[in-house]
Amino acid sequence: MTSDTRASQGVSVSLRALHQTFGATRVLDGIDLDVPAGTTTALLGPSGCGKSTLLKLLAGLLAPTGGEIRFDDTVVASDSICHAPERRSLGMVFQDYALWPHMSVAANVAFPLEMRGIKRAERSDRVEDALSLVGLAGLGARRPQALSGGQQQRVALARAIVSAPRLLLFDEPLSNLDRDLRTRLCTDIGALLSRLGTTAVYVTHDRDEAEALADQIVILAHGRVDKRITR
Template identity: 45%
Template sequence: MAKLTLNRVAKDFGTGRAAVSDFSLDVREGGFLALLGPSGCGKTTVLRMIAGFETPSDGSIHLGERLLADAAQSLPPEKRNMAMVFQSYALWPHMSVAGNVGYPLKVRGVSGEAYRAKVGEALSTVRLADYAGRRPADLSGGQRQRVALARCLVTSPDVVLLDEPLANLDRHLKHEMEETFREFHQRSGATMIYVTHDQSEAMALATDVAVMSEGRLLQVAPPAEIYARPEGRIVGGLIGRGAILTLPVMGGERQLEWDELQDALQAANTDGADILVRPEDVIIGGEGGCRNRRIRAVRG
């Protein structure tokens, strides 16, 4: 296993605006990275370039010392030792659960006892050993997603890519599948990259969150850090709940006490810094009407 590195990657489909621009990111080995952003921000395009389904217009992608792709060349998806879970599951309806899970092994020429052992182990990991002979049509949405995960696990990939895998599930199943993803990550040890527009999924699952907007990477950090120290107005608005106020606050402090915020609120000049006020930072009560511990600035 090795670190995945994207170095100033760009993708232009010739539409007049690049889908991805100057995107640089190191994905820690064995980490769980969430690519978070609104629809159309370029996160799925980044995932597809990592997988090998798209070729970068500029920049390069490396896995350890190995070049996966740049503008001149691109290693085919089947030679990258990666696995991808799609939003639509992408299961073959005419195959059994075991047949779907074992298909990547057949492509690689694995057969006999080795084949059966790997398929059985993968199905046990996602708690579907008793469903090996069923067809996808006989399964629930959550069970189909587990089949797709088992199909990833069976080849022992270096990197697992997930493209909004919970988008088609109801709230109860989403919570259940979040637990499955955590178990899958712990057991497989693979590096995982998870595309989502749902901040709650990103914050609950990932070891690192990378926020994108309009094809660019705005910030990457562990969930607690990106919540506490968002870099800029867009990140502050995407992560967690709160109100962003533009106030005439001087200086470079990232946290303000209540008296400092009061002075800023009463000032006539509205030019200044973006200040993020989280609900947990405000306490209603007392003679002043409102007190707080600290208020965060979201300066870029």
Template identity: 60%
Template sequence: MRIGETHAPQGTSIAVEGLTQRFGGNTVLDRIDLRLAPGQVLALLGPSGCGKTTLLKLLAGLTPVAPGHGRIRFGETLVAGDGQFVPPEQRGLGMVFQDYALWPHMTVGRNVAFALEMRGVPRSERAERVAGALEIVGLKGYAERQPSSLSGGQQQRVALARAIVAKPQVLLFDEPLSNLDRELRESLCHEMGLLLRAMGTTAVYVTHDQEEAFALADSVAVMHGGRIQQLSSPEQLMQAPASALVADFLKLGNVLHADDIPPAWRVAAQALARDDRHQHLFIPQGALQLGTDMRAAMRAQVVAQRWRHGRFITQVKTGAGCKGLSFTTAQRLGADAIVDLALDWPALRWLPQAA
């Protein structure tokens, strides 16, 4: 198999129900529910401390599920919960960590072969499968090298080969690219996406990097404070964030609390449909622009501009005591310049703080 080829899924489905994890009095995961179809890639995305790694460790079996704190199924098999516990080595897993976790005293080939040795796979078959896994990750001919002689990106490829060599039904990734520089991260992320599609393995991928999550995953669980705020496809998350927390974390636009809406926009904002729980006005990227041709235009003063992805991200203030806003434009504007801002009202929505 090579990157780009597709195979029938060899992964299993994953179902998590009511999963809760407490450390002392601290609830780190709070009744997590999720379902993943065979061969799907799920990203767990959220800020530091939101519980991503804790959830991954429960899936791996590195942390047991406490009695009455939910259950985890791989396919039809209950792997944790209700008094059942399948240990990590019997869950059909491959794991890739941030720090590569290669054994420094073993060659690349032995590092990759180790999981097969443990399973008692005969030597001749081992050599073939190790060579195959190294070829898949672009390290053909590296079997006799020492890990210390490889770059960070190459070491992470070895870790990936080691994770896939035993043909796992589930691959678990914990921030695997965060030790690499930006360019390498982007190219390896792209390659891993192709590889996961080609292998058809079910995968759960922990990251705090939105670009990585959106590039790799079929669905993304945005986590905050031990809960899944929204579990959707990347497209759906971008088009329809379910809460102010999600819109803000993904930087999808401006999110203004009802009390922070500039006076010039208040009447029009209150005319938009909302219910009592919806206290935040979401202004999607692109709905706030320079110009006076839309309803309730407003003057603002430029605070700062920075260049990103071919546009200027422009921060403005709209009046004393008002919360700052930002929008993108192709125009360079001088600091302190006074500009007219207009809103595309039909694109705006009221959102609840959290889902």
């Protein structure tokens, strides 16, 4: 195992008075939140309460209409600044896996490294590491469609960690899986997060998942932090 996949050090994230409106709709109405380095925060709340919007703001896929996001001491987003996703050292995992069907598992996982110009030999070592960390060693040559849903989500997880990001963002990653797979993958994600030491923000509407994974659970309602439970 190379040091690269494991060397990720988490960033600390702080949100201050974060606002997001879409036209006349106010989705986030002043979010204040701290995610300490190396910890996992679960965002819970009903459908439509703004969880994915908050993740997009953290990712830099959306610029906030007000307030500020800091990664350590750096302002990455405000009403006048918005660092692009590639400047934020992120990995993301979505509900629908978002894998490229025409590419092998290994090529999917290698993609973020290719984008950073990392050479082929190093790429393939790091892809092997990431695949073995998610329990998919030896499956790099397969196409995603030849894998089960749970395995496909593990590929997405490998792709998210391969570049040793400082922040991992999860948007309901287990919602498409049946219960047994969900439980197993949830346990494995928890073990992986403690092993990597990466900071994570994990969106879910499943309280059990939040309790299994998170150091802090944040419940959103009406665009605000309704409740914050530290564990």
